[in-house]
Amino acid sequence: MxxxxxxxxxxxxxxxxxxxxxxxxxxxxxxxxxxxxxxxxxxxxxxxxxxxxxxxxxxxxxxxxxxxxxxxxxxxxxxxxxxxxxxxxxxxxxxxxxxxxxxxxxxxxxxxxxxxxxxxxxxxxxxxxxxxxxxxxxxxxxxxxxxxxxxxxxxxxxxxxxxxxxxxxIFPTGYQGAEQCEIKGGETVAVWGAGPVGYFAIQSAKILGAERIIAIETVPERIALARKAGATHIIDFKTEDVFERIKEITHGEGADAVIDAVGMEADAAHGQGGIISAIKEKVVPLQREYVLASAIRAVRPGGVVSVPGVYGGPVAVDMGSIVQKGLTMRSGQxxxxxxxxxxxxxxxxxxxxxxxxxxxxxxxxxxxxxxxxxxxxxxxxxxxxxxxxx
CATH class of the missing domain: 3.90.180.10 (Medium-chain alcohol dehydrogenases, catalytic domain)
Structure with a gap:
């Protein structure tokens, strides 16, 4: 065959x-x-x-x-x-x-x-x-x-x-990623990546009752899909500061939940965080951490970090932010x-x-x-x- x-x-x-x-x-x-x-x-x-x-x-x-x-x-x-x-x-x-x-x-x-x-x-x-x-x-x-x-x-x-x-x-993966955000209605959910999993995570977050869904993406075709899926806001990570834009959209409160729908295929985006991530990739054989780090930073205190994106090995995680902000992290195949x-x-x-x-x-x-x-x-x-x- x-x-x-x-x-x-x-x-x-x-x-x-x-x-x-x-x-x-x-x-x-x-x-x-x-x-x-x-x-x-x-x-x-x-x-x-x-x-x-x-x-x-x-x-x-x-x-x-x-x-x-x-x-x-x-x-x-x-x-x-x-x-x-x-x-x-x-x-x-x-x-x-x-x-x-x-x-x-x-x-x-x-x-x-x-x-x-x-x-x-x-x-x-x-x-x-x-x-x-x-x-x-x-x-x-x-x-x-x-x-x-x-x-x-x-x-x-x-x-x-x-x-x-x-x-x-990809549909169950996107749905589980959204379900892990504990959406009860009216929340702001930010989704990193509007590829196939992100596309279904956006639709699922909308079905579950999220009021604002922010898609972080740079590929034009995927941005169009994110809008069609129900994203209310788009942030182009190559031209905008993701953290500052999320604060602006949420009037300084931050996203209630964030979804890393990218995982270890993340691009080293523009800005200091992306540069640091790219350097680490060259020096230490870790997987690409930029999206996860960006999501942890952008979620509000007491919020949820959902990670349907796949990681297969060690990743440096900012436990200081997770502990000090009282975050809940949920992941899994x-x-x-x-x-x-x-x-x-x-x-x-x-x-x-x-x-x-x-x-x-x-x-x-x-x-x-x-x-x-x-x-x-x-x-x-x-x-x-x-x-x-x-």
Whole structure:
């Protein structure tokens, strides 16, 4: 089969690889009908995540049709169209029973590597390094889905791939990022990054009742998307002082909550903070901290810092500000399964825009390497890439 594979930093290729096979009674094999390139995939492309191996199949935003099941009495049946969350869940461990699906204790077959890195195992993820299980991803013609009786959702009748594809990751991730802000109605929420996750975080904050939503961005296409999603104010971080503008917009009070929807792919923005961050990158192998530092500074005392943006290693955090301002910080990979049903209902009710984000579509994985490059470099107005394979 064809698949998009990682071969090193900035080296993504469309390879011919072996078709997946059933390995366990709980497995299913799906024929991928749609998949997408995620901003988190760029972390892999840039070499920012450890334990990648040449030839690893990429992709964690995918869905498709079940073509083989591991057991005759499997919960899923041949012909079912399913959405596959990016994290794999056993459904049996304490974390899964608590609804903390992203930290499932049994699905990461390389859990001992996560223990060395983080102290405890984390969930297995599709297409996202051997630290998270080394499972092949979904930017491919076929995928083996382990523990498929737990996390995947059968697509409701009448819903298209375009309606539900982003339930695999970025819509639940943006929603969880907004939900973590403890929005009760009338708040000011500032969102760093109006890429795919930021786009859904803005829509989600609006749905949850935020009164003012400030998007911090500089790419024109993403600024337009932020406005369409419901941002009431835009700050261009390359031409404006983000902290001073947020104080101005909030009449000196600061944002009630802030969302770092960028993570370790942050650009070193103009200004002293960006310069310091860029210097640190050269001297110490830390991940890019500028957005997180900027968000912590801009939130009001007693506010919430929500971090759906991905970090994979050490980051210098201003604990002085967190302690002295009495901040609450909330983060984590997304507990996708928790959100599938309620977010599907929002889509069915027409409360969420699922299509405007997509700028580039393809039916051919061989175009993948060029589309990865366009998405990374934000050229040709590229805001999101989707492959419709069937």
């Amino acid at each position: 064809k698949a998009l594979c990682w071969h090193g930093t900035n080296d993504i290729r469309c390879d011919t690889v072996d078709d997946p096979t059933i390995e366990d009674a709980r497995d299913v094999i799906i024929k991928v009908t749609s998949c997408a390139i995620c901003g988190s995939d760029l972390h892999l492309m840039d070499g920012l995540m450890p334990t990648m191996k040449s030839g690893d199949v990429l992709g964690h935003e995918f869905m498709g049709e079940v073509v083989e099941v591991g057991s005759p009495d499997h919960k899923l049946k041949i012909g079912d169209r399913i959405v596959v969350p990016f994290n794999i869940n056993c459904g049996e461990c304490r974390m899964c029973k608590m609804g903390l699906y992203s930290v499932c204790q049994r699905s990461n077959r390389n859990g001992e590597m996560a223990v060395k890195q983080f102290g405890y195992p984390t969930a297995g993820l599709f297409g996202y390094s051997h630290l998270t299980g080394g499972y092949w991803g979904g930017q491919a013609e076929y995928v083996r889905v382990p523990m498929a009786d737990v996390a995947p959702m059968v697509v409701p009748e009448g819903m298209t791939d375009d309606d539900v594809l982003f339930l695999t990751d 997304t507990h996708v399964k928790r959100y599938l049903e309620p977010l599907t209902k929002l889509i069915q009710e027409g409360k969420v825009d699922m299509t405007s984000l997509v700028s580039h579509k393809s039916t051919d994985l061989r175009e993948g390497p060029d589309l990865y490059k366009a998405f990374k470099e934000k050229t040709d107005g590229c805001t999101k890439v989707v492959f419709n394979l069937a």
